[in-house]
Amino acid sequence: MQKCFITSQTDALPSWYEAFGDALTLSCLPLPETLSANVLYWLDWHSLSDEQAESTLALLLAGAQKVVVMTSHPDAQRGMQFFSIGVRGYCHRFAVASQLCEVAKVIELGGVWLGSEAMQRLMQGTLRVAAAVDKKGDAEVLLAQLTPKERLVALEVAHGASNREISVTLSVSERTVKAHLSAIFDKLAVRDRVQLALILNNIDLR
Amino acid sequence: MQKCFITSQTDALPSWYEAFGDALTLSCLPLPETLSANVLYWLDWHSLSDEQAESTLALLLAGAQKVVVMTSHPDAQRGMQFFSIGVRGYCHRFAVASQLCEVAKVIELGGVWLGSEAMQRLMQGTLRVAAAVDKKGDAEVLLAQLTPKERLVALEVAHGASNREISVTLSVSERTVKAHLSAIFDKLAVRDRVQLALILNNIDLR
DNA sequence: CTTTTTCCTGCCCAAAAGTACAATGTAATC
DNA sequence: GATTACATTGTACTTTTGGGCAGGAAAAAG
Numbered sequence A, B: 001m002q003k004c005f006i007t008s009q010t011d012a013l014p015s016w017y018e019a020f021g022d023a024l025t026l027s028c029l030p031l032p033e034t035l036s037a038n039v040l041y042w043l044d045w046h047s048l049s050d051e052q053a054e055s056t057l058a059l060l061l062a063g064a065q066k067v068v069v070m071t072s073h074p075d076a077q078r079g080m081q082f083f084s085i086g087v088r089g090y091c092h093r094f095a096v097a098s099q100l101c102e103v104a105k106v107i108e109l110g111g112v113w114l115g116s117e118a119m120q121r122l123m124q125g126t127l128r129v130a131a132a133v134d135k136k137g138d139a140e141v142l143l144a145q146l147t148p149k150e151r152l153v154a155l156e157v158a159h160g161a162s163n164r165e166i167s168v169t170l171s172v173s174e175r176t177v178k179a180h181l182s183a184i185f186d187k188l189a190v191r192d193r194v195q196l197a198l199i200l201n202n203i204d205l206r
Numbered sequence C: 001c002t003t004t005t006t007c008c009t010g011c012c013c014a015a016a017a018g019t020a021c022a023a024t025g026t027a028a029t030c
Numbered sequence D: 001g002a003t004t005a006c007a008t009t010g011t012a013c014t015t016t017t018g019g020g021c022a023g024g025a026a027a028a029a030g
Helices: A014-020 A050-062 A076-084 A097-108 A116-144 A148-157 A163-170 A174-188 A193-200 B014-020 B050-062 B076-084 B097-108 B116-144 B148-157 B163-170 B174-188 B193-200
Strands: A002-006 A024-026 A039-044 A066-071 A089-092 B002-006 B024-026 B039-044 B066-071 B089-092
Touching (some): A002 A014, A014 A097, A039 A097, A050 A066, A066 A097, A089 A097, A148 A193, B002 B014, B014 B097, B039 B050, B039 B097, B050 B066, B148 B193
Parallel strands (some): A002 A024, B002 B024
């Protein structure tokens, strides 16, 4: 698979040339009209303006090209965005030649290159998602302690509804809403509707 | 790098043998005491009981071995858990030989194998995280519209504090807290402290 | 068929929350 | 020095909230 290095600096990245010295460099944007297939593009992000870099990347991905984004300051969050739009690899501008070769091989084999740091952060994100799901379970537990009508009232409060609004949507008197709320406060051991709304949304109280 | 296939079925996975026919198979658990380094273990998850599989995996990872988990029904969520504990690859039991070879190569090169499906799901999770972060950003934007003292008051409310409590923690009169709150309600276009607490915690109102 | 739970509502009251109008002081900006 | 933004507090008022006491009705459980 051919390699193509996209940068605005002519003297950039010796390690890249060490890895793929025989490959071509595109230092003049915009890209040529016709993109050849089976080429792995390496985009030297910070050598370009953000607008240039973004439009170039969009063009490449629109052409179903394989792209590795190289940046001076790899940022896991940014990296994840890149992967989500189809970028195959995200690595440091100054990665050593041997590592660049490995990245290329992995991608040629149909894989995706994740640096160890990116992978770690990705995992942290995943774990955060899992934790969020777990906490959602906590809210279910809370709601399970309530009677059906109490649950309805609680859910309304959890979205910021006032007693009057709840009484309208549930077609009961405001006094009834208050009665349900008092029961809810007791059962869930909270002081007022604010705390109720927060715990139902898995937010810790102070 | 040597391959080692861990399964309880003797006749399992012809494609695996096609890919790594010369490699060894462990069909009798538990694992031998001494784990040789530089071996890539392929764990045939569903051929074992969950307990067996889990303890075997834990043993391998404790020995800092490289492990690929193979399963009949790849599940992105489960896969993420595997990666988070150090598994290098997660793929389908019936993947074709050529793909298995690719997985092996990627891992040998220090990468991690993510199937396309797993990658997609991972991205969805990431996007959810990103969305959460963005929303957190929204909260930051909201807070940015406030003066320093208003911010303090708002944050207290966001954790369920009452006016009296806030007046104590901030060492101001209750009247001042109310004044700040009125200003906050105006600026952030909410009706009362409940809605304020919710939007500051990135929860949609009804 | 009782008993219990849940649900509904009224009147009243107290506390909390929220608002209007007014005033003072301080710091920064112009 | 004047203006502006911010912070502070007061009095007084209205609204909302939370709850005590009391009384029903309906449904589920025993």
